[in-house]
Amino acid sequence: MIQLTCFLAVAETGSFTAAGRRLGMTTSGVSKTISRLEQARAIRLLNRSTHAVSLTEDGERLLPLAREALRGIEKADAAISVASRDSVAGRVRITAPTAILTTCLVPLLPQFRAELPQIELDLRGSDRMVDLAEEAIDLAIRTGPLDGIPGHRAQILCDFPWITCAAPNYLGRRGTPSVPNDLESHDLIGFRSQRTGIVEPWRYAHPRTGASKIIRISPGLAVVLDDACAVAAAAVSGIGIAWVPSRLISLPLRAGALVPLLSDWAGKPMRMSIVRREGRVSERTRIVMEFLRTNRTAFA
Incomplete structure (x- = not known):
């Protein structure tokens, strides 16, 4: 040739x-x-x-x-x-934050394998916003506002709330906050975004006026972690108050290992999106996207 x-x-x-x-x-x-x-x-x-x-x-x-x-x-x-x-058969590579990988995607694997045994999933834990073409990745699951990357398109997967919570033994020692300002006298467990390197501020909305209230977290109060699952586990251990995605603490809440706080002040839910490359995607990638959208309740 x-x-x-x-x-x-x-x-x-x-x-x-x-x-x-x-x-x-x-x-x-x-x-x-x-x-x-x-x-x-x-x-x-x-x-x-x-x-x-x-x-x-x-x-x-x-x-x-x-x-x-x-x-x-x-x-x-x-x-x-x-x-x-x-071709439907083949591999689809997905990157997602480790917490989403552990609590959302992995529990869906038995259902996925039963429905789509011809597709192999390659799951990678990362919160970095990368160029999917350069990394040879088909889909990325990301939360919060997304900085536009040329050649990429984001599709909404779901919205999910964040919950302020603490273990009963912590509240027994330190008391229960009733308004966001009370948090200033408590030990707080911070979450640092791997993508931005910033400790996420806690966002609240006034129950009557809807006015926003942002709490900036001091890294010296208790502990700062860069994995949301670790933040939830730290809250269960009783070392402080945490602000975490609701999906991570559903079981501890039902078991009484964590107590929700400041529920009337809950801010706007955060958005989760599926990011893919522009243009036509493979049929198997499209099928995987449809599976994720059909099972979006697993991510909320």
Whole structure:
């Protein structure tokens, strides 16, 4: 294919130099490639001189055949690409924060395997917002506001609330806050975003006016963690008050290991999105996205 491509480029441009520019090759590279073709077939395709290059009689006969052969190869390559893109069977790579991976995606795996056994999931825990094409990743699940990355598109998966909570033994020692300002006298467990490196502020809304209230977390009060599951576990241990996604603490809340606080002051839910590359995605990636949207309650 390379030899025919070089021959066709020289025939159409009339020089090795121009052919090299078209193909991104050196002039000598083009010349040597065609020479190997001539030597392998014991045939002379080009008349070479210091000023011009022309086709021999054999070269004239080969020219239309070379064009037809290369068109056939291009069609075959396109067909392979379409078949690969549209095939349901294969691997889909998903990146998500470790907490979402552990509490949302992993519990869905038995159902996924039962419904779509032909698709293999490659799950990767990370909160970084990466270029999916560069990382060879099909989908990313991310929370909060997303900074636009050229060539990417975000689709809403769900909204989920954050809950202020603490263990009963902590509240027994330190008392129960009734308004956000009371938190200033408590030990707070901070959550640092791996994506931004910032300790997330706690957001509240006044129960009557809806006015927003933001609590900035001092990293010296108790502990700061960069994994939401670890924040929930720290709250259960009784070292302080935490502000965590509701999905992470549903079991401790039902078991009484954690007590919800400041429920009347709950702020706006946070958004979770599926991020994919622009343009057409493979059929199996589309099927995985549909599965996630159908089971969005597992993420809320």
